[in-house]
Amino acid sequence: PDEFHIDYVTNGVHFPTWASADWANLCNMEMGKGFADRIYTNDCWDKVYDVADNKIWEIRQLQKKNLINYIRARLLEPDTMKYDNPKQIIEIREKLRENVLTIGFARRFATYKRAYLLFRNIERLSKIVNHPEKPVQFIFAGKAHPNDAAGQDMIKRIVEVSKRPEFIGKVIFLQNYDMELARNMVQGVDIWLNTPTRPLEASGTSGMKGVMNGVLHFSVLDGWWVEGYKPDAGWALPEEQSYENSDYQDELDVETIYNIIENEIIPAYYQRTKSGLPEKWVGYIKNSIAKVASKFTTHRMLTEYEDKFYFKLAERGKKIIADDFQLAKDLAAWKKKVSRNWEGIEIVSIKQFDVSKEPIVIGKKYTATVEIKLNGLSPEDIGVELVVAEPIDSENVAIKHTQEFEIKKIENSLVTYSLFVTPTEPGVIDVGIRVYAKNPDLPHRQDFCLVKWL
Known part of the structure; x- marks a missing residue:
């Protein structure tokens, strides 16, 4: 895997589309002209640290107020009311509060996303949402595929829990999930929660949309959060899976979630100064904007695509088509020649340090020599390479070091390759030598992987 030519670009989200108008205005005014012109440099994002805490908190409170008002209005829509008990709808509207820590969860209800996880311990969840001084409210939304019965059952379970007396207005499931509801949620909640089964989360752009609005992220270290998580800028469950038994893993994860909510998130949110400002919470928001949101814009994504792939491919395309595709013709002819003669390569001798007879000493120079009869190929058609890797005990190979042999002597078709190597690190290693087809005009080694x- 260390040598694959295949690379990746992590998704990003479009800040002007997903940021609320109030939050975007704050950023445009406070974070420099470059930001207003949509040139999102790190220096622009870092200016969030200069913004007064009370300004950030006021905007965040306004965003949540807008969300609560939006939900109250949505609950009265005919398509919602005809499926729910009117008494419960009125009760939910009355119990929704703007000054309560609000955690959102909205996405496609596939089973691996584990929307059910929070409800494994109903009694403990009830204590969290009904705390007399520091309550929490959860807002869920999403849809399951029409043929995904398990996903539909998860939604049914959440709806059933939300209608229990102790959870009315504290755990809410919003119907008819669409882009408008998604936009309001990622702008208005305090925490965006994600609980996928490791390692099945491909990316998770909803969380990126949240952090663009000053929402803090809380997720398993999977998908984008593996790259995005920074201490004091959100919360995370470990990346590693502790149990093969999924039921045990679910139990561990949900207890960890409860503990983090009770011992870290709730205290940070409700700890206030004399003026009512949650300084620690706002500090987390600033860290999230500067260290997390800044890395997940479409601006960064497209720039990375250009630098990693598009510009390089465009340049190579020009070379390939130049002079009536001469480079393409030359490479095709070279590949045909090498393929025809590859099996005729004869390894005459190999001389290298023998780890079974003497210990390898750090700082000592060692020599290796390989004699090869090329039989129809030229010395420039092949490369000989020393490969040093961590002990190979599975399909995963971690290469520590590679070093090319140099041509020492040529006698007709017999070519002698040699190298000098000086170990610099202690430890157990595996060492191998490989011969490969070599041409400076190949785009990468795997393009012709003999x-x-x-």
Whole structure:
């Protein structure tokens, strides 16, 4: 895997589309002309630290107020009321509060996303949402595929819990999930929660949309959060899976979620100064904007696509088509020649340090020599390479070091390759030598992956 030519670009989200108008205005005014012109440099994002805490908190409170008002109005829509008990709708509207820590969860209800996880311990969840001084309210939304019965059952379970007396207005499931509801939620909640089964989360752009609005992220270290998580800018469950038994893993994860909510998130949110400002919470928001949101814009994503792939491919495309595709013709002819003669390569001798007879000493120079009869190929058609890797005990190979042999002597078709190597690190290693097809005009090694291991 260390040598794959395949690379990746992590998704990003479009700030002007997903940021609330109030939050976007704050950023445009406080974070420099470059930001207003949509040139999102790190220096622009870092200016969030200069914004007064009370300004950030006022906007965040306004965003939540807008969300609560939006939900109250949505609950009265005919398509909602005809499926729910009118008494419960009125009760939910009355119990929704703007000054309560609000956690959102909205996405496609596939089973691996584990929307059910929070409800494994109903009694403990009830204590969290009904705390007399520091309550929490959860807002859920989403849809399951029409043929996904398990996903539909998860929604049914959440709806059933939300209608229990102790959870009315404290745990809410909003019907008819759409882009408008998604936009209001990622702008208005305090925490965006994500609980996927490791390692099945592909990306998770809803969380990116949240952090663009000053929402803090809380997720398993999977998908984008593996790259995005920074201490004091959100919360995370470990990346590693502790149990093969999924039921045990779910139990561990939900207890960890409860503990983090009770011991870290709630205290940070409700701890206030004399003026009512949650300084620690606002500090988390600033860290999230500067260290997390700044890395997940479409501006960064497209720039990375250009630098990693598009510009390089465009340049190579020009070379390939130049002079009536001469480079393409030359490469095709070279590949045909090498393929025809590859099996005729003869390894005459290999001389290298023998780890079974003497210990390898750090700082000592060692020599390796390989003699090869090329039989129809030229010395420039192949490369000989020393490969040093961590002990190979599975399909995963971690390469520590590679070093090319140099041509020492040529006698007709017999070519001698040699190298000098000086170990610099202690430890147990595996060492191998490989011969590969070599051409400076190949875009990467895997484009013509003929290899012989000696």
